[in-house]
Amino acid sequence: MKSDKTKNKKPLIGILTNLLTVESGVFSGTERIYVNRDYITSILRAGGTPILLPIISDFEAMCQQIESVDAILISGGQDVHPLHYKEEPSRLLEAVCLERDEYEMAVIKHAFQLQKPIFGICRGLQLINVVFGGSLYQDIANDFPMSSFQHTQKSKKDDALHTVDIAQESWLSNVLEKEVLLTNSFHHQAIKNLAPGFRASAWAKDGVIEGIEKIDGPFIAGVQWHPEMMTEKHLDMHQLFCAFVAEASKNI
Numbered sequence: 685m686k687s688d689k690t691k692n693k694k695p696l697i698g699i700l701t702n703l704l705t706v707e708s709g710v711f712s713g714t715e716r717i718y719v720n721r722d723y724i725t726s727i728l729r730a731g732g733t734p735i736l737l738p739i740i741s742d743f744e745a746m747c748q749q750i751e752s753v754d755a756i757l758i759s760g761g762q763d764v765h766p767l768h769y770k771e772e773p774s775r776l777l778e779a780v781c782l783e784r785d786e787y788e789m790a791v792i793k794h795a796f797q798l799q800k801p802i803f804g805i806c807r808g809l810q811l812i813n814v815v816f817g818g819s820l821y822q823d824i825a826n827d828f829p830m831s832s833f834q835h836t837q838k839s840k841k842d843d844a845l846h847t848v849d850i851a852q853e854s855w856l857s858n859v860l861e862k863e864v865l866l867t868n869s870f871h872h873q874a875i876k877n878l879a880p881g882f883r884a885s886a887w888a889k890d891g892v893i894e895g896i897e898k899i900d901g902p903f904i905a906g907v908q909w910h911p912e913m914m915t916e917k918h919l920d921m922h923q924l925f926c927a928f929v930a931e932a933s934k935n936i
Contacts, residue, residue, distance in 0.1 A: 695932035697732040698753035699723050700788055700808075702761045703739060703781055719759050722912040723805075727757070729915055730925035732932060739787045746787065750794050755801040755932030758788060758808030760910060763873055769819040776823035778872065789815050799902035801931040806871055809896060809906030818879035823872055830891040835869045841913040845869045848894040848909075854885035855897045855905050859927040860920055867894070867909035874908065903931045 699719055706714045717738040727734040737749050737756075750756065765780040766773055768789070773780075792815045795802050804812045810820055821827040824835055833846060844866035850856050852863070865886070875893040878884060886895030886907065898904040905928075911921035 693936050694731060694733045695754040695929055695936055696735050696752070697727045697755050697757055697929065697932055698735050698737045698749065699727070699757045700759055700791060701736050701738055702759065703784060720912070722910075722915075723757065723759055726912040726915040726922070726925045727929065729922060730929040732925075732929040737791075739784055741783070741787070743790065746790055747794055750791060750798060750800065753800070754935040755803070755928065756791060756795045757928070758792070758802065758804040758811060758906075760806035760808065760870070762807065763822070764807065764810050764814055764820060766820070766822055768814050771819070771822070774822035774826070776826050776872075785811070796902060796904070800935065801903040801928065802905075803928045803931075804904075804906030805912060806908060806910055809908050810873060810875065812904060812906050813875050813879045813882070813896060816879035816881060818875060818882070819877040821874050821876045824874050824892065825872070827876075828874060828890075828892065833888075833890060835871055835874070835888070835892065841868060841870075841910070842917055843868060844914075844918070846888060848886045848888055850895070851883070851885045854883070854895070855903075855927070856885045856895050856907075856924075859923055862920075865920060866918075867907075867911075868914060869909055871908060 701717045701719045704716045704718050724734045762779045762781045765785050845868050847864050848867055850863055882896050883899050884893045885897050888894050894908040896906050911924050914921040
């Protein structure tokens with residue numbers, strides 16, 4: 685039985701961050717660690733305590749980072765380097781960050797060993813797929829034969845751009861209790877070969893995979909859209925974060 689102190693404890697959600705090089709001004713050339721504020725407010729709104737995890741190269745320190753939190757949230761960002769799934773860079777590949785790739789891949793592997801819940805958003809979904817043996821389309825418009833509409837919207841970040849179909853009896857279906865969801869969209873890469881041990885849980889109407897989840901074992905799931913940008917105005921997106929925080933609470 686959990687103590688009263690444990691019952692009231694909020695789960696610690698480790699949010700993986702990004703690197704930014706300042707390009708102008710007195711601090712030009714300085715590298716900064718950052719994450720968009722939407723991730724933090726979405727975790728807080730869902731009842732979790734956000735902890736930002738900076739990119740580091742020290743393996744033992746990385747392990748301590750992961751051991752100190754209850755779950756991992758993988759944020760969006762650059763393209764995943766195609767060498768990780770045994771492809772050469774396409775002419776349409778956009779910016780990559782090998783340092784971030786290597787750190788986050790190590791984080792995913794260690795968190796999986798510790799059976800910590802993992803939730804990936806956009807790039808996070810793609811990286812999970814690559815870590816577990818899948819591959820990516822380096823550019824949807826060029827490489828995905830069935831692509832038929834815009835996956836990088838030009839409207840506001842919290843506007844719903846297109847629908848996704850949700851697989852029955854999936855984690856997404858259980859959380860949202862619906863078969864179709866309106867999402868935003870900010871990506872030019874997507875899953876090509878799904879990693880062994882995973883199932884697709886959502887698709888865009890043109891066939892692009894929009895959600896994945898691990899079939900068995902510890903909780904691992906991801907979505908291709910950016911729910912963190914929509915939680916303030918869209919209850920469905922808030923429910924996703926609440927469900928993830930609930931998974932993290934199981935580790936307390």
